[in-house]
Structures are given as structure tokens and as C-alpha cells.
Amino acid sequence: MVAPIYFAGNTEFGTFAQAAIAFRQIFDALSIVVDQFENLTAFAAGVERLSSLTNALENPSQVQPGSTTIDVTEAAKLAMQRVTLLTPNHQRTLVEDLSLSLEPGEGLVLVGNSGSGKSSILRAIAGLWNAGTGHLTRPQLQEMLFLPQRPYMVLGSLRSQLLYPHTDRQIDEEQLRQILAQVNLTDLPERVGGFDAQLDWANVLSLGEQQRLAFARLLLTQPAYAILDEATSALDLANEKRLYQQLKAMETTTISVGHRASLLQYHKYVLNLAEDTRWQLMLAEEYQQTQQI
Incomplete structure (x- = not known):
């Protein structure tokens, strides 16, 4: 042409x-x-x-006239007394008249279909959602550490990733290496260029590596309570077992959301949520038996 x-x-x-x-x-x-x-x-x-x-x-949202919020008390345990949890706009009821009491060391795993309110209960415990009625007793927020399914990767060095949310702490590299070994990330410093390397961690690390790095934060922080929202979903069963056993060894009380039956062995109670606001609290052994019938 x-x-x-x-x-x-x-x-x-x-x-x-x-x-x-x-x-x-x-x-x-x-x-x-x-x-x-x-x-x-x-x-x-x-x-x-x-x-x-x-x-x-x-433009903070204003509470509608007649709307109610959940009362909160800080104590050394986690308990809910006749809690009805609503969405922040007060237009949908997620869980109704929920009561439970969890002493230190007694783990709880939340199960149920998508949309049944599992993550919403975690938000209520964290103080992010408070629309509803009833009374919530919880530890101080600084005594709890929340791990979502996709961990937050801060901008900064590998050292900052490990120390988050207390990035100003002074911890020697030998201890950091020991923690990384506990979460099966022994070679990570050498692979990325040392503890002071600054990379785009969300893209450099796989989701499984990010979840193990988040558990390393738990082991360094040693909170009284760990709130885990499908925090091991990208891990194999061996790594999941390894991490939960270490949490149990340092006497951290775990509240988990997940779909794997393997999680039951690390918790004392199961809160089974239905999509119609109903719920059922039972021992983990009892729940496991109902799933095998």
C-alpha cells in the first residue's frame, strides 16, 4: 500500500x-x-x-433520632450480653440477642456462610461498628491485635513490617531472625536485601508470606488477644498448625474467623452464625460432631 x-x-x-x-x-x-x-x-x-x-x-454521620448504640465496658475478658448488631446505617440486623462469655485462654472461632455477620462481630469488638443494642465487655484495644485476611503492609523497611504497629521499638536483629524462623521465613532477610531493605512488600511477598509476616508481628507484640479474620487462609495446614501452636504457647486468646475444620482444635468454643440473624454457641468438640453426622 x-x-x-x-x-x-x-x-x-x-x-x-x-x-x-x-x-x-x-x-x-x-x-x-x-x-x-x-x-x-x-x-x-x-x-x-x-x-x-x-x-x-x-462530614461525620449523625446518629438518627431514636437510634441506639452498643454499650462498652473494658475488662480482662470478652463477653456479650444480649447484643443485637446492626449495620452502621441501622438498616439491617446482622446478629440478634447474642450472649457469650470468653475467659482468657478460651478461644472462639466464628463460622457461617458469607454475609452472616462474622467479620461484622469482629468490627464491633474493635469498636468500629457500634450500631445496635446490648452490652459488650472487652479488653483494652491495646491488648488486642487484629489480623485481616490480607495483612496491612506498611511503607518502609522489613524491620518496620515486623515491628508494626510499634515501629519505634528497639529489637536486635538476632531476635528478629528468631521470630522469622518461628513463622518459617528464615531466609527472608537475605532474599530481600536485609532488614533495612525498603520494597513494595504487597507485591514482593506472596499472600502466604504476608500472612506469616503478620503472625511474626503477633509473636513480637504478644497481645493478650489475637483477632484473626481468615488470617491463615493462604497457608497450608502445617504452617497453620505451627502458628496457632505458638500463639497457644504464649497464652494468647484467639478469636478466629475461618472455614477450615482444622481451626476447631485451637479454640474452645464455636459461634455458628446463620444468615437470618440466628446464632448457636457450642463447644468445638460438639460442633465437630455435628459436622460428621
């Missing part, structure tokens, strides 16, 4: 060269967008979350 036009004398060769250069520049510019699409999407999502947070801080 180009050759006949050129040899017919209708267009100079330089015009074709300029067109090729222009096409190449446009192609390279579009390639940047394609190659960075995943990063741009993550960046846009981050901006959207920050925008939502700014709007929430500048």
Missing part, C-alpha cells in the same frame, strides 16, 4: 518516516498505560479510599 503511493510520486519518503515515528511514539505511550494498568488500578483504589475517609472526617 505504501510502495505504490511512494513510487507514484504522490508522497515523499520523509512523510512515511515521520508517520512511522509518530505511530511508534503513540504506541509506546499507550504501552505504558497497559503495562502499568494493575498499578494504576491499585493507585486509583487507594485514592478513592482516602477520599472516602476525608469525606467521613469532614
Whole structure:
């Protein structure tokens, strides 16, 4: 197509060269967008979350007249007395008239289908959601550490990842290496360039490695209570067992959300939630027997 036009004398060769250069520049510019699409999407999502947070801080929602909130008392145990938990907009009831008492050392695992309110109860324990009625007794928030399914990876060094949320602590590298060995990440410092290496940890580490790194934070912090929202979902059973046994050894009380039957052995009680706000509290052994029938 180009050759006949050129040899017919209708267009100079330089015009074709300029067109090729222009096409190449446009192609390279579009390639940047394609190659960075995943990063741009993550960046846009981050901006959207920050925008939502700014709007929430500048325009705090007002509690509707007649709306109620859950009463909270701080103590050395976790208990709920006739708690009815609603969504923050008070438009949907998640759990109704829930009562339980968990002494230190008595683990609890929450089970149920998606949407039954498992994570919502964890948010209520953390003080993030309080719409509803009843009374919640819980330890002080600084005595609890929350681990989501996808751990938060802070900006900074490997040392900062391990020490979070208390990044100002002074802990020698030998102790940090011992903790990493406990979560089966012995070679991580050498692999990433040392404890002072600063990388994009969410992309450098697999989800399983991120979850084990989050458990390393638990072992360093040694909280009285660990709230685990599917925090071992990306781990094999051997690593899951290894981590839960270490939590038990340091007498940390665990409250877990998960779908694996293997979690039952690390907790005393099971809270089984239904999608119609009903619930059932039973011993882990009793719940396991009902699943085998």
C-alpha cells in the first residue's frame, strides 16, 4: 500500500518516516498505560479510599433520632450480653440477642456462610461498628491485635513490617531472625536485601508470606488477644498448625474467623452464625460432631 503511493510520486519518503515515528511514539505511550494498568488500578483504589475517609472526617454521620448504640465496658475478658448488631446505617440486623462469655485462654472461632455477620462481630469488638443494642465487655484495644485476611503492609523497611504497629521499638536483629524462623521465613532477610531493605512488600511477598509476616508481628507484640479474620487462609495446614501452636504457647486468646475444620482444635468454643440473624454457641468438640453426622 505504501510502495505504490511512494513510487507514484504522490508522497515523499520523509512523510512515511515521520508517520512511522509518530505511530511508534503513540504506541509506546499507550504501552505504558497497559503495562502499568494493575498499578494504576491499585493507585486509583487507594485514592478513592482516602477520599472516602476525608469525606467521613469532614462530614461525620449523625446518629438518627431514636437510634441506639452498643454499650462498652473494658475488662480482662470478652463477653456479650444480649447484643443485637446492626449495620452502621441501622438498616439491617446482622446478629440478634447474642450472649457469650470468653475467659482468657478460651478461644472462639466464628463460622457461617458469607454475609452472616462474622467479620461484622469482629468490627464491633474493635469498636468500629457500634450500631445496635446490648452490652459488650472487652479488653483494652491495646491488648488486642487484629489480623485481616490480607495483612496491612506498611511503607518502609522489613524491620518496620515486623515491628508494626510499634515501629519505634528497639529489637536486635538476632531476635528478629528468631521470630522469622518461628513463622518459617528464615531466609527472608537475605532474599530481600536485609532488614533495612525498603520494597513494595504487597507485591514482593506472596499472600502466604504476608500472612506469616503478620503472625511474626503477633509473636513480637504478644497481645493478650489475637483477632484473626481468615488470617491463615493462604497457608497450608502445617504452617497453620505451627502458628496457632505458638500463639497457644504464649497464652494468647484467639478469636478466629475461618472455614477450615482444622481451626476447631485451637479454640474452645464455636459461634455458628446463620444468615437470618440466628446464632448457636457450642463447644468445638460438639460442633465437630455435628459436622460428621
